[in-house]
Amino acid sequence: MSLPIKEIILAPGEGNHLIIGDSEVTFKVVGTDTNGHLGLFENLIQPGGTAPILHIHRQMEEMFYVLEGEVEIIVGDQTIQGLPGAFVLVPPRTPHTFSNRGNRPAKLLIMFCPAGEREKYFEGLAKLLKEGQPTDKDALLQLMQQFDQEPVES
Template sequence: MCLPLILQPGEGPSVQIRTSTCTFKVTGKDTKNHFGLFEFVMEPGTDGASPHIHKQLTEIFYVVEGQVELILNQERISAAPGALMLVPENTPHGFSNPGTTRATLLIMFCPADSREQYFEGLAELTKNGRQPSSDELLDLMHRFDQYPVPQ
C-alpha cells in the first residue's frame, strides 16, 4: 500500500558518494515499485556517472540548480536549471558537474527496482576516499541493471 509522504528540504535517507550527496526522496517501497525519485547534489568539479546503459530502466534527469553536463549517446550538453533529459532503456547516458558551483539534479527511475541499493553500495565502496576495483564496480553495476559504455 502506498502512503502519502511529505519531505521538507534536506529530509529523506541519504548517502555520501565521494563529494556528492544522494537523498532518497521516493523509493520503490513508496510507490509499489512504479518509480523512485532521488536528489543528487554535486560539488564543483565532480565526476558524476560515466556513460552507461540500463537494459530495463528508464531514467529522467531534471537540473534544479547549477550547470550540469548531461551526456546522451555521444553528445555532451551543458544543462542549466530547468533542463530535462529523458533516457529510455539501452541508451548511453551520464552526467557530471565540471563547473565552479554546486549543482543539484533530480533523478527519477522507472521502475524503481530498489535503485537506492545501488547508491548505497557505491557509497560503501567509496567510503573514506577508498578507490574500488573495476571488478567491484562492475559487480555492483550488474546487480542493479547498469552496464558501462566504452568511451
C-alpha cells in the first residue's frame, strides 16, 4: 500500500546536504517522499571536481538539467557541453557520466526514476571518499552494485 505523498517546499539552498569528495549534493526529494517513484538532487560540482566513473543503471532512468556553469555529460557515444538549461535523459543500460571541466563551479539537477533508496548510494559514497582516505575500489564496486549502478569498461 502506498503512503500519501506530501507537499515539499524548499527554499534555495534547503534540503539535506552531503559532501562527496569536493562536490556537494543536496537532496531535494528522495524515494521515501514519493513512494519510490523519483528522487531529485542538486549537485554543486567544483572545477575538476569529483565525478562518477562511466557507468550504467539496469533499471533506473537518470535525468540531468544544468542550472549553472558548464557540465560535460557523456551519454552513450555522445559528449555534450551542457550549459544552463541543457537537459539529458539517460535511459536504462546507457553508459554515462558527467564532470565539470570549466573553471568555475557548476550546478546540476539530477533526477532518478524510480528512485528507490538512491540517496543511500550517495551517503555511502560520501563515506568512501572522506578526505585523506584512499578509495577502496572493492567497497566502491559493492556500493555501486547494491544501488543499480555498474561500471562500464572504457
